[in-house]
Every structure is written in C-alpha cells, then in structure tokens.
Amino acid sequence: MGKRTDPVAPRAVKLTAGERLGVYAARRFISHTVEEKLNLRIPVDVYFQDPLVALENPELAFDANCLVPWEPGLADGPTSARFAVVDYDAHTETLAAPARWDRDNDRFLDPDGAPLNRNNTKPLQFHQVNVWAILQRALEFFEGGPGLGRRIPWGFDGNRLIVVPHAGPGENAYYDRKSKSLQFYYFNRGAERIYTCLSTDIVHHEFGHAVLDGIRPHYMESVLPETAAFHEFMGDLTAILISLRNTAFRQRLIEETKGDLSKESTLSRVAEQFGKNVQDRPYLRSARNDRKMKDVATGQRPHYMSEALTGAMFDILIRLSKYYVAERERTVPQAFWNTIQRMQYMAIQPLDLLAPVDITFSDYAQAVLRAEEIANPTDPDKYRRMMADIFIDRGILDASYRAQLDKPRQVFERLDLDVFHDVDVLAGSRPDAYRFLDDNRRKLFIPWNVDVTISDLSSAQKLTREARRLPQQVILQYVWREDVLLEGPQFERFEGQTTSLLCGGTLAMNENGEILQWARKPGALPSGQSDESREEQARGVERRNAFLQAVARRIRAGRIGHEIGGEKGLVPTAIPPITSRIANGGVVFELSPHFGVHDDRDDELGGRVWQISS
Numbered sequence: 001m002g003k004r005t006d007p008v009a010p011r012a013v014k015l016t017a018g019e020r021l022g023v024y025a026a027r028r029f030i031s032h033t034v035e036e037k038l039n040l041r042i043p044v045d046v047y048f049q050d051p052l053v054a055l056e057n058p059e060l061a062f063d064a065n066c067l068v069p070w071e072p073g074l075a076d077g078p079t080s081a082r083f084a085v086v087d088y089d090a091h092t093e094t095l096a097a098p099a100r101w102d103r104d105n106d107r108f109l110d111p112d113g114a115p116l117n118r119n120n121t122k123p124l125q126f127h128q129v130n131v132w133a134i135l136q137r138a139l140e141f142f143e144g145g146p147g148l149g150r151r152i153p154w155g156f157d158g159n160r161l162i163v164v165p166h167a168g169p170g171e172n173a174y175y176d177r178k179s180k181s182l183q184f185y186y187f188n189r190g191a192e193r194i195y196t197c198l199s200t201d202i203v204h205h206e207f208g209h210a211v212l213d214g215i216r217p218h219y220m221e222s223v224l225p226e227t228a229a230f231h232e233f234m235g236d237l238t239a240i241l242i243s244l245r246n247t248a249f250r251q252r253l254i255e256e257t258k259g260d261l262s263k264e265s266t267l268s269r270v271a272e273q274f275g276k277n278v279q280d281r282p283y284l285r286s287a288r289n290d291r292k293m294k295d296v297a298t299g300q301r302p303h304y305m306s307e308a309l310t311g312a313m314f315d316i317l318i319r320l321s322k323y324y325v326a327e328r329e330r331t332v333p334q335a336f337w338n339t340i341q342r343m344q345y346m347a348i349q350p351l352d353l354l355a356p357v358d359i360t361f362s363d364y365a366q367a368v369l370r371a372e373e374i375a376n377p378t379d380p381d382k383y384r385r386m387m388a389d390i391f392i393d394r395g396i397l398d399a400s401y402r403a404q405l406d407k408p409r410q411v412f413e414r415l416d417l418d419v420f421h422d423v424d425v426l427a428g429s430r431p432d433a434y435r436f437l438d439d440n441r442r443k444l445f446i447p448w449n450v451d452v453t454i455s456d457l458s459s460a461q462k463l464t465r466e467a468r469r470l471p472q473q474v475i476l477q478y479v480w481r482e483d484v485l486l487e488g489p490q491f492e493r494f495e496g497q498t499t500s501l502l503c504g505g506t507l508a509m510n511e512n513g514e515i516l517q518w519a520r521k522p523g524a525l526p527s528g529q530s531d532e533s534r535e536e537q538a539r540g541v542e543r544r545n546a547f548l549q550a551v552a553r554r555i556r557a558g559r560i561g562h563e564i565g566g567e568k569g570l571v572p573t574a575i576p577p578i579t580s581r582i583a584n585g586g587v588v589f590e591l592s593p594h595f596g597v598h599d600d601r602d603d604e605l606g607g608r609v610w611q612i613s614s
Helices: 017-025 032-037 051-056 124-143 200-215 225-244 247-257 272-278 302-326 332-353 361-375 383-393 401-406 430-439 489-494 531-556
Strands: 041-043 067-069 083-085 100-102 107-109 161-164 173-176 181-184 186-189 192-195 453-460 473-485 498-510 514-521 560-562 578-583 586-591
Touching (some): 032 067, 067 124, 124 181, 124 200, 200 332, 332 361, 332 514, 430 453
Parallel strands (some): 560 578
Antiparallel strands (some): 186 192, 453 473, 473 498
C-alpha cells in the first residue's frame, strides 16, 4: 500500500485534450478500471483515517486507492462542479492561499509549486486537497448506480457546497445549510494540533448530513428526536460503508477480526484521533452495540438514540459476511467485498423510498426491506427475513411484521387514480407533477384546501449488485403544511402561537407507472368521505397529537433555543438542539445545523455538554 510516492502515475493510454473530453462525455458507459487507464481518474494522496492512525499504523497511513473522478472544470481551491474549498479562518480573519491545480500534470501544488502528496503534508494546502478528495469520492458513492443512481441536490440554492478546512479554533466540525458549507475546526492537545479536516471519518460523517439534507430537506424542520437521530445515523453509516470499500482496510480487518466482524475492530470505531484527544477514549461511538429501541425511545439524545439503528445495520453487515463464507463458500476477502457491495445497495438505495418529513427508524427499516424486494423479488437467500429479524430484535419493527413477509402479494401495483397521467409527462417538470397531484387529491388523500408543493422531482437509474439496470425510477416528493395552535401552559413562551405540521408523501414509480413505494405522512384535515380517507385522517390526528407532545417535551427539557450565531462566525460553546424563529406569522422549529460529535448520552436534560457536530 505504501509503494507509491508520487500521485502522478503513468497511464496506459495518452489521450489528447479533445479525446479526453469525448471519453469523459461517455464515462457512464465505462468501468472504473478503464476510466483510470484513460486518465479520467486522478490519484490523490489522502489520509487513510487520520494522522493518529497514520502514526500508529504506517501501513495504513495513506489511502493508495484514492482515485478522484476527473472533470474538465477542475481549478484552484480545489474547486470542482459540486465543491469549492474556501480556506477562511474566522478567528484570525485570514484566507489561506488555495491549492493550485496543475492542469498539465493532473495534480495540485502548494504555493511554492511542490506537489501536494504524502511527502508534502505540512502545508495547509494539503489539508485542502485531502478534504476535497474525500468528498469527491463520497459524492460518487451516493450518486452512482449502486447508490441513488441520480444527481444529488444540496439543501440550499446553489450547486457548490463550500468546504472550510480551517474555520477556526474549537473542537468542531459541522454541516450548515444556511452558510452552504461544511466547516472543520482545529484544536491543540499539548504541542500537537488536531485538524478535524484530516479525519476521514469526520469528513464522511459531516457529508452524510449534507446528503440527507439535500434529498430530504424537510427533515431539518422536525421536533422528533428520532428524526434528529436518523441524521446522526446517516453520518455514521456513511463513514462505515465508505471505509469498507478500501482494499487495504478490509485486509486489516481480516487480520484484526480473523474474519469475524462481530469483534471490536477499526471498522466499528468512529474518528479515533478526535475521540482520543477530546474524550480520552479510543473512539466516539461504536457501531458494534446492543442498543435496542426500548433503551433509547423515551430519550431526547440523538447520538445515543442513533446507535440502535446503526447497530442494526452493523448486525446485517455481520450476518452477510458470515453468510457469504458459510453458504456461498467465499474466501474471507471475497466475503468482505461481497458484503460491502451489497450493503451499499441495501442501505443507500432505500433513502429514495422515504417520506419527505418526520422520518422514523421503522420507516427506514421498511424502506430497506422494500428496496430489497424491488431489486430481488424472489429472495432465494432469504435476505429480507434475515434483515426483518434483526430489525425486530432491535425493537425497530414490531414482531407482527414477519407475517407480512409471508403474505402473498403482487410486487408492483398501479395506483387507483381519478385522472390518469403518463409517468413520462409528470416526470417532465414540477408543474406537470403538481397537476397530477391536484387532479388526484381524493385518491392520494391530499385535502382540497391545502397548498401542496413539490419538494423534489427526480429520475434515477439504479443498479443491482450484479450491475443489472433496474427499471428507471421516478421519485416524486410532495409536502403541505397544516396550522397547529400551541394551546396550553405546557408550551410556555410559545403558548398561543401557531406552528406548522408538515405532511406529505413520496411516490416512487417505475417507467410503467407501477408503484415501487408510496410513503405517506398524513395530516389531520379531511381528504374525502371514503373509509380509506377517514383512516388516513385518523392517522393524521395521531401525528398531530404526537407532534404537540414532542414540542411540549422539548420545551420542558430546555432543548429549544433561538437561532444561533457567534462572534466572527465562530460557534458558541452551548448550542440548542432545536432553534425557533418566526416566519409568515408562525413559529418554525428546526434542528440546529451544528450536531454534536461528542457523545451525548449524559446530556439528558437542558443544555448540551458537547459542542462538536456530527
């Protein structure tokens, strides 16, 4: 792994600039191996995990497999189509010089013209390249066919996510929608300076927040602890799954665990350098845990709560690896690679099947099982049964869900609509999608008097693990708001104010208009006179009551504060988990953008004892 010393490696084929652009235009039809040979992937040195791991394990110092997709618009910064590194330190009010892009040699240089690689890690410009390259690969992980199979929007207006490698002093790292940025901080421990932008785990974790906010932006406007916990789960899941794709890392895991992932290992530890220096622990949170929903369901601590779902997905990973060795007669290295391939499909593709508001762990578990059914209807290996058993054991799904797996039903069905709309037409634009919803309000349980909006409309081309193309998917997310009066002393300073209950659904359809998933979060307003409409309204009333109870609990626990801000842009020490603001005459509650990386299991009530986001 440590053989390569210069990130500019010789290529098998030398293309002219015009030929390179032509091949780039057809890159979706080319394998990664061929892309590398045709100079469409550039090698970049990045820390494998963080500088502490590099010091203690020299063989795992740098990731020799970091090949970043080439783009014709690469520029200083680094700057690419989706990321712009802006190295501004708000504390010192200084802007560091950007890494310089050497277009002739496909590499980044420091201000003195030296290549930025494993032999030149001291300049801040190496940090810039390190975090940028990690993010470029992570974006590809989510957007590729094994993932969502589509371009990912950000949760803000604009197409470039700003990356700030040295935002200022502090034990901080966070994603912030309002500043359209990922911010990474630094702090000292004795003579050593710790840079969060050099921790691959932290970078991946923060990016997981940005991805989820992009594809489900209304999750930020939630008071449910489970929704906040799902954001934390998404961050940890991103770090774990992307780490597993590294060949040298998998080899190390085999050595550590003797092929048994149920043993504590480097894989199940998040941000080693950060955890060791901040909390004097070898890691922040462990994916290998026995947390169940009964242990976390009544709390309000998103990090702690997230461990139940992270642990469940880690259980699935362990079961898969053992299955491939025992039943498929794979070698341990083959089993590990097959496992991580399948986990990407199993864990990431279901995100497109989630409702647009108020996610719960049960929602995600059901989406995981449904996505597997879509890709693998006959399920000869009983993957769905295995996953359902794990979710049930963790208390995420009710035991009655097993009966649903055995109940015969059609895999794909069509909606019963009042007005037919061709799927190609409604997929063409948001106005067309709106007319489809408006013409079919009765059958889609959308109240007549609400202003339903299109939250997102996209088409996706997903793949199976065998690289088989699934039918084209159209994902339509729609949302409406229902006014809710905060009436009663339990709402304290918010008593008498109006807020919104977010309602809506996600319709995922194939190219024939058959329903892949219809995930709904109903409201309390009537949508019709049929028995189905009344049942839908009753579920909406339950949601409204649960929403009011959650608001009251959050207020009582002191977890709702005002919009945050700090001197010179620095994050204050204490950050409320939920912020409140007035918009359009009503109060809006939102998750704080600065999620704490610190373990919050001791933070039961009131202010946060941690300040790092995750």
